[in-house]
Amino acid sequence: AQTVTQSQPEMSVQEAETVTLSCTYDTSENNYYLFWYKQPPSRQMILVIRQEAYKQQNATENRFSVNFQKAAKSFSLKISDSQLGDTAMYFCAFNGGGATNKLIFGTGTLLAVQP
């Protein structure tokens, strides 16, 4: 069974600094998709970034980028120039592309951006 592990329950970063959130996963599949979602206090789960496993190039979205290491089954999220609005829970999620499009989530990392 696939699992997703986020080993950092909480992290803190100063405004304008860079922070990296860790995620590892376990799967025997070769083609799959990985996501980072952000859940602010408003509770809305918002997609931050998406990575396709068959693409070697790391995905980037403005200040957000990933370090995807397929062999190590690692998928970390880097946030550059952190802003106060980045304060949220961040969830790493795995999708094996099966018949039900099932997302498997980690337990999340609570990121606090300090002014």
Added chain:
Amino acid sequence: ETGVTQTPRHLVMGMTNKKSLKCEQHLGHNAMYWYKQSAKKPLELMFVYSLEERVENNSVPSRFSPECPNSSHLFLHLHTLQPEDSALYLCASSHGLAGGIKSKNIQYFGAGTRLSVL
């Protein structure tokens, strides 16, 4: 207006009550999902609907009864719940179940209903 709207935002109910959670998506998607989010636990997939047909029931107790009358609406009917069912219930939608140019396997979430069972 967000693409996926859930009502109510908060719900308090007794163990003998019957209530329903509503989800509506305005994204033209044809797949919808219910997730349960409990404190300190990963989100748990409960149900998946595609084209109004249930395709996944993830060992959810029968006191949770989903309904998908059309591709834009999804309900979760609740009856005789237990205190351990207190959680945030999230709805999501996607453009189909399989990957593709439109879908990209991305699910879009609502803001959830915070349920407290007394």
